[in-house]
Amino acid sequence: MSLNGTASVKERAFGALPYLLPFFAGLSFGMPFFNQFPEAQILLIPFLPILQIYSAVPFARIIIFFALLFLVVRNTDISHFIRFNTMQAILLDIVIILCSLILGILQPGLGGSGLVVETLQNVVFFGTVAAVIYSVIQSVLGRYADIPTISQAVHMQVR
Numbered sequence: 153m154s155l156n157g158t159a160s161v162k163e164r165a166f167g168a169l170p171y172l173l174p175f176f177a178g179l180s181f182g183m184p185f186f187n188q189f190p191e192a193q194i195l196l197i198p199f200l201p202i203l204q205i206y207s208a209v210p211f212a213r214i215i216i217f218f219a220l221l222f223l224v225v226r227n228t229d230i231s232h233f234i235r236f237n238t239m240q241a242i243l244l245d246i247v248i249i250l251c252s253l254i255l256g257i258l259q260p261g262l263g264g265s266g267l268v269v270e271t272l273q274n275v276v277f278f279g280t281v282a283a284v285i286y287s288v289i290q291s292v293l294g295r296y297a298d299i300p301t302i303s304q305a306v307h308m309q310v311r
Contacts, residue, residue: 163234170220170224170241171244177252184265
């Protein structure tokens with residue numbers, strides 16, 4: 153187990169990579185924001201090639217989800233730092249899936265796509281972006297990202 157700041161450059165890169173999963177999942181909540189500020193879409197240009205492949209492959213999200221879970225998190229030959237960050241990215245993705253389900257249930261009762269629904273979508277979108285940016289920065293620095301509740305759950309899963 154590597155201590156904070158002692159992960160190798162390779163571990164840092166592979167520790168940051170799984171956060172693309174929750175980032176791509178959270179983008180669907182950003183539609184109200186990107187509709188209101190279309191200039192902001194320029195920030196997504198570096199991710200377009202990966203996003204196009206991700207969108208083109210059927211069931212890519214679930215395949216990547218299970219591949220990360222079984223091939224990385226459960227593989228004790230991989231460093232704890234990479235497994236921790238991968239599991240944290242998976243749990244962030246699960247939180248986004250739950251938000252999507254809850255919003256899908258609430259949306260008809262809140263009037264379809266009104267101000268309340270768009271506000272909730274923006275909260276989920278910006279929360280996801282903030283968590284992903286924070287986690288990626290911590291990974292690049294070789295530190296364990298401490299997201300309340302999620303990190304504690306990850307510590308229980310990844311020994």
